[in-house]
Amino acid sequence: MRAHLSVLVTTVLVCVAIAHDDHGHEQMPLGYVKYPYQAVYPGDNEVTADSIFSGITTFAKLPWVQCLGKGRNDAFDIAFIGAPFDTGTSYRPGARFGPAGIRAGSRRLTLYGGYNVPLEVNPFMAGLKIVDCGDIPVTPYDNKYAIQQIENGHKELLHRPAFSPLGNDSLTGKPLVPISVDGKHHPRIVTLGGDHTIVLPLLRSIHSAYGPISVIHFDSHLDTWKPSVFGGAPSAQAAINHGTYFYWASQEGLIQNGSSIHGAIRTTLSGPADYANDDASGFQRIEAREIDKIGTDGIIKKIRETVGDRPVYLSIDIDSIDPAFAPATGTPETGGWSTRELRTILRGLDGLFIVSADIVEVAPAYDTNAELTTMAAADVLYEVISVMAKTPLGKVASC
Numbered sequence: 001m002r003a004h005l006s007v008l009v010t011t012v013l014v015c016v017a018i019a020h021d022d023h024g025h026e027q028m029p030l031g032y033v034k035y036p037y038q039a040v041y042p043g044d045n046e047v048t049a050d051s052i053f054s055g056i057t058t059f060a061k062l063p064w065v066q067c068l069g070k071g072r073n074d075a076f077d078i079a080f081i082g083a084p085f086d087t088g089t090s091y092r093p094g095a096r097f098g099p100a101g102i103r104a105g106s107r108r109l110t111l112y113g114g115y116n117v118p119l120e121v122n123p124f125m126a127g128l129k130i131v132d133c134g135d136i137p138v139t140p141y142d143n144k145y146a147i148q149q150i151e152n153g154h155k156e157l158l159h160r161p162a163f164s165p166l167g168n169d170s171l172t173g174k175p176l177v178p179i180s181v182d183g184k185h186h187p188r189i190v191t192l193g194g195d196h197t198i199v200l201p202l203l204r205s206i207h208s209a210y211g212p213i214s215v216i217h218f219d220s221h222l223d224t225w226k227p228s229v230f231g232g233a234p235s236a237q238a239a240i241n242h243g244t245y246f247y248w249a250s251q252e253g254l255i256q257n258g259s260s261i262h263g264a265i266r267t268t269l270s271g272p273a274d275y276a277n278d279d280a281s282g283f284q285r286i287e288a289r290e291i292d293k294i295g296t297d298g299i300i301k302k303i304r305e306t307v308g309d310r311p312v313y314l315s316i317d318i319d320s321i322d323p324a325f326a327p328a329t330g331t332p333e334t335g336g337w338s339t340r341e342l343r344t345i346l347r348g349l350d351g352l353f354i355v356s357a358d359i360v361e362v363a364p365a366y367d368t369n370a371e372l373t374t375m376a377a378a379d380v381l382y383e384v385i386s387v388m389a390k391t392p393l394g395k396v397a398s399c
């Protein structure tokens with residue numbers, strides 16, 4: 001009898017504990033989070049919004065959702081997710097701190113509300129649900145395992161149904177049809193790197209929804225190098241690094257050959273054969289110095305002519321910007337574009353179908369005390385989500 005009572009009491013306690021846990025850890029509704037410019041002050045019977053210099057730092061003060069944990073059923077339209085991986089780097093390590101650094105550099109983005117004057121849109125108030133999912137858990141001890149973790153994490157987010165319906169075409173009023181190959185309306189993921197190696201698993205994930213994808217790649221380097229050229233590849237794992245991931249992506253058929261393009265290229269080469277190899281990997285090229293002759297308008301024109309109205313993946317290496325403006329990066333190259341020039345070029349992508357994007361190679365340890373690089377990275381992403389917010393990922397059915 002005594003034993004029986006004990007079991008009964010234990011059972012009741014467990015039940016009570018579960019009920020209490022459910023209630024006590026209920027997630028705060030997203031609408032409760034306020035941007036700094038919406039701050040109210042004590043006495044208004046409201047919780048004050050964080051100042052931009054206080055509180056927990058998410059990208060642009062966006063609400064944090066544990067998208068790969070207890071928030072795995074939460075839908076969104078655009079998600080920021082970190083991929084803190086930097087063991088594919090050839091020169092300066094430290095991009096594992098990129099996601100945290102970029103978030104710190106993004107604090108002022110919503111200070112006045114976030115209206116983008118030249119693009120005439122406020123991406124944060126465009127009716128889209130935008131969240132910060134935190135970081136994908138990435139092991140620092142095993143590159144192969146880490147690369148798989150990044151692919152799995154990205155895929156899990158990408159294949160979640162989008163929060164907002166695709167809606168109708170603003171001109172014809174006809175319903176929009178998704179541009180994916182699986183016919184589904186996917187949310188967009190903005191990944192905070194991490195060194196550039198992460199783009200191989202990201203493109204594997206993108207391929208699962210969009211098939212071979214057109215890539216716009218801003219970088220001072222090609223990143224299509226054969227492993228035998230870049231580092232000599234002493235092992236199969238060493239052959240996958242931040243200078244070779246596009247070579248492998250091309251070998252795996254992840255890239256749309258001929259409609260992909262690099263911008264801001266200014267690297268030295270092992271020889272002219274590197275460009276022949278780059279051609280074979282499917283890329284057109286815009287050299288950084290071309291800006292002196294054709295300007296940002298000419299560069300925008302080249303990019304738009306190359307990708308057309310195909311779905312596009314956008315990968316931005318912070319080293320596309322000159323180290324005068326963004327010094328904190330893995331392999332800096334002088335002679336790059338200014339932050340203003342890159343931002344202008346990104347706004348020139350308005351209307352393209354950018355399905356997802358990343359910014360990589362931000363290594364905050366080499367930054368100035370003024371946070372030049374992390375601020376540039378955040379502001380660049382602000383242009384990217386502004387462009388995204390203006391163009392839904394759908395087209396009117398042609399038949």
Ligand SMILES: [Mn+2]
Binds near residue numbers: 196
């Ligand atoms: Mn790169």
